[in-house]
Amino acid sequence: MLTTSNTEGGGIASLPIGIASEDPEQVDAARQLAHQLSLPLLNPPLDRSTIALVLNAQRLEIRHPELGSPLFIDFVKGAMGYRRRRGEGRQQPLARAIGLKGGACPDVLDATAGLGRDAFVLASLGCQVLLVEQSPIVRALLDDGLERARQAPETAPVATRMTSIQANAIDWMAKLSAQDLPEVVYLDPMYPERTKSALVKKEMRLLRALVGKSENVFLLLEGALKCARQRVVVKRPRLASPVAGLKPDFAIESKNTRFDVYLTRKRSKTP
Numbered sequence: 001m002l003t004t005s006n007t008e009g010g011g012i013a014s015l016p017i018g019i020a021s022e023d024p025e026q027v028d029a030a031r032q033l034a035h036q037l038s039l040p041l042l043n044p045p046l047d048r049s050t051i052a053l054v055l056n057a058q059r060l061e062i063r064h065p066e067l068g069s070p071l072f073i074d075f076v077k078g079a080m081g082y083r084r085r086r087g088e089g090r091q092q093p094l095a096r097a098i099g100l101k102g103g104a105c106p107d108v109l110d111a112t113a114g115l116g117r118d119a120f121v122l123a124s125l126g127c128q129v130l131l132v133e134q135s136p137i138v139r140a141l142l143d144d145g146l147e148r149a150r151q152a153p154e155t156a157p158v159a160t161r162m163t164s165i166q167a168n169a170i171d172w173m174a175k176l177s178a179q180d181l182p183e184v185v186y187l188d189p190m191y192p193e194r195t196k197s198a199l200v201k202k203e204m205r206l207l208r209a210l211v212g213k214s215e216n217v218f219l220l221l222e223g224a225l226k227c228a229r230q231r232v233v234v235k236r237p238r239l240a241s242p243v244a245g246l247k248p249d250f251a252i253e254s255k256n257t258r259f260d261v262y263l264t265r266k267r268s269k270t271p
């Protein structure tokens, strides 16, 4: 049985994961998803011994008593909906780091898609975003959130600019042919606790439990630098050192975060 891959954080780490549905009409779909993800089908009632991916008519969510309320991806309402309505625009640090100056709308390969929040921000500013996520479970949650976003009139135009795939981005980037190289590669690797926000903490704790820390950040950066036609952007905690000590061309800081920007166009011209 698949278990969470990480031993950090105690609690839910190392628990087995399964799929369940409490809705008789969704049991077949749950069985299919269990087969697709090679996870066992669990019978409700769910208990503390398992992390459950629960499929109901509304959504796919992840549950465990320690997580409090269930976790699911919601681009329409919640924090993402608020961010979209507030329309932080092209002046926000992420947008500036990606290079959204004036009318520029580069296509972005988000090589560490996770819960898709940064990708959604970029897509809402007009970028086409390919989201690459290594974890099949996280990708299933992501696709569920994207599907609901495609069905809501207020988010459909944004969601249609987002495509997700499940792959190790290091391998994926290495196989891209010249005509498919993205203008920008965005990396947001998992790093130790970086914010005190309870919500983010809970989500990040779950992500860490599901996928572990990113052990391959250097390889991700190396692959990204080879394949981005314009730039690579790496999200870091504000005070952390750059990945592998590789100094960026410039950085854009916000309160807790720093975006390190590596200009690959400039690099490829220098001998």
Ligand SMILES: C[S@@+](CC[C@H](N)C(=O)[O-])C[C@H]1O[C@@H](n2cnc3c(N)ncnc32)[C@H](O)[C@@H]1O
Pocket (backbone or CB within 6 Å): 111, 112, 113, 114, 115, 116, 117, 118, 119, 132, 133, 134, 135, 138, 167, 168, 169, 170, 188, 189, 190, 191, 207, 211, 214, 216, 220
């Ligand atoms: C911190 S999360 C990204 C959060 C995301 N930026 C967001 O806004 O929701 C990091 C994610 O990168 C994924 N990841 C790490 N290494 C990867 C790789 N080599 N290929 C694909 N995904 C990877 C992890 O599985 C995890 O889901």
